[in-house]
Amino acid sequence: MKQLLTNSCLLLALLIALCSAPSPARAWNAKGHRLVAAIAYRSLTPEDRDALIEILKQHPRFAADFERQMPDVVKSGTKDQQQEWLFGHAAVWPDYIRGFKGEESDKYHRPTWHYINWPHYLSDAEAAELAMPPMVNRHLDPAMTPVLEQNLMQSIARLRSQFVDSKYSAEERAVMICWLLHTMGDLHQPMHGASLFCKPLFVQGDRGGNSILTRQSGNLHAVWDNALGNDDSFREVNRHATLLLATPEMTKIGTASQASIEQKTWLEESHALAVEHVYDQAVLSHVRVQMLTAKNVDDFPPLMLNEDYLRNSSKVSERRSVEAGYRIAAVLRQLLHP
Structure with missing residues (x-):
C-alpha cells in the first residue's frame, strides 16, 4: 500500500509538472485567428465571400480537415454561418497541421512562416554588436531565402504574388487562402x-518572447497569443466579432486601417507596439536582473505579470484584431480583382 501511494504521488507530481510546463507558443491562438477571420469575412461583399469559399472547397484536405471538423451547431445553421466558420477554420488550419506526421507534415507544415525576429535591443551598443546574428532570417524579399525557410514577411509577399498567377491550380490557391488568412493575422500580433x-x-533573440518565462500562459509570447481569450467556439467568436463591429470606435479604426495594406507597415506597427506595450519597464527590469544572475533562462523564476498589463494586452489585441480583419478583407478583394 505504501508503495502504491508513493507511485500515485509520483504520477500526480509528474502530471502537475507537465500541465504547468510552458508549452511552445504558436501564433494568435485559435480564438484569435477565428476572430480575425470573422471580422474579415463580414467586411467582404457576399459575392467575394462566395468566390473565396468556392476556392477553399478545392482544398486537397477539405473533406478531412474542414467538412468533418464542422460542429453540428454550424452544420444545422445558415449558409452564411457555415461559410463564416469555414473562413475561420481556414485561418486556423496552418496551426492545425502542426500535428501532421511524415509526408503530410513535409507537404504542408511550414514552421518558419509564422514569425519574423525583427530586433529590439536593450542598448545602442548591443544593437551594433548583435546587428547580424547568424541563423536569424530578417530578409523581406522572398527571393533571398528558400521557400521552406522563409519568414513571415517573405511568405506573405510570395503568397500575394502567387495567388494571382494563373499557373497555380485551384487546389494550390485554396491552400494559399489558409496561409494568407493565417499569416496576415499573425503579423498583427505584436510578438510575431x-x-x-x-x-x-x-x-539570437528571445524568439518573440518565447524565452521569457511568465507565470501566466508559460511565456511572454503565449500571453499575447492568448490575449483575446481561449474559447474558440463558433458562438463565442460570433459574439466577440459582433461586439467589436458594433463599436463605432472599432469600425472607425478598421476602416482607417485599410489605407495601409502593405505588410511592411503592419510589421512596423507590430514592432512599435511590442516596444511600447510588451517589453514594458517591468519586463525589461526582469530581463536585466535575469542577465546578471542566471546563466540559463530556465534557472530564473518566471515573471508574474500584473492585472494592468494583462488588461492592456487584451485592449491592444482587440484593436489589432479589427485592423487585421479589415486589412485582410482589403487584400483579398485586391487578389480577387487584380
Whole structure:
C-alpha cells in the first residue's frame, strides 16, 4: 500500500509538472485567428465571400480537415454561418497541421512562416554588436531565402504574388487562402514582429518572447497569443466579432486601417507596439536582473505579470484584431480583382 501511494504521488507530481510546463507558443491562438477571420469575412461583399469559399472547397484536405471538423451547431445553421466558420477554420488550419506526421507534415507544415525576429535591443551598443546574428532570417524579399525557410514577411509577399498567377491550380490557391488568412493575422500580433536581443541571454533573440518565462500562459509570447481569450467556439467568436463591429470606435479604426495594406507597415506597427506595450519597464527590469544572475533562462523564476498589463494586452489585441480583419478583407478583394 505504501508503495502504491508513493507511485500515485509520483504520477500526480509528474502530471502537475507537465500541465504547468510552458508549452511552445504558436501564433494568435485559435480564438484569435477565428476572430480575425470573422471580422474579415463580414467586411467582404457576399459575392467575394462566395468566390473565396468556392476556392477553399478545392482544398486537397477539405473533406478531412474542414467538412468533418464542422460542429453540428454550424452544420444545422445558415449558409452564411457555415461559410463564416469555414473562413475561420481556414485561418486556423496552418496551426492545425502542426500535428501532421511524415509526408503530410513535409507537404504542408511550414514552421518558419509564422514569425519574423525583427530586433529590439536593450542598448545602442548591443544593437551594433548583435546587428547580424547568424541563423536569424530578417530578409523581406522572398527571393533571398528558400521557400521552406522563409519568414513571415517573405511568405506573405510570395503568397500575394502567387495567388494571382494563373499557373497555380485551384487546389494550390485554396491552400494559399489558409496561409494568407493565417499569416496576415499573425503579423498583427505584436510578438510575431519583434524579438528582444541582448547579451548574454538572447544573442539570437528571445524568439518573440518565447524565452521569457511568465507565470501566466508559460511565456511572454503565449500571453499575447492568448490575449483575446481561449474559447474558440463558433458562438463565442460570433459574439466577440459582433461586439467589436458594433463599436463605432472599432469600425472607425478598421476602416482607417485599410489605407495601409502593405505588410511592411503592419510589421512596423507590430514592432512599435511590442516596444511600447510588451517589453514594458517591468519586463525589461526582469530581463536585466535575469542577465546578471542566471546563466540559463530556465534557472530564473518566471515573471508574474500584473492585472494592468494583462488588461492592456487584451485592449491592444482587440484593436489589432479589427485592423487585421479589415486589412485582410482589403487584400483579398485586391487578389480577387487584380
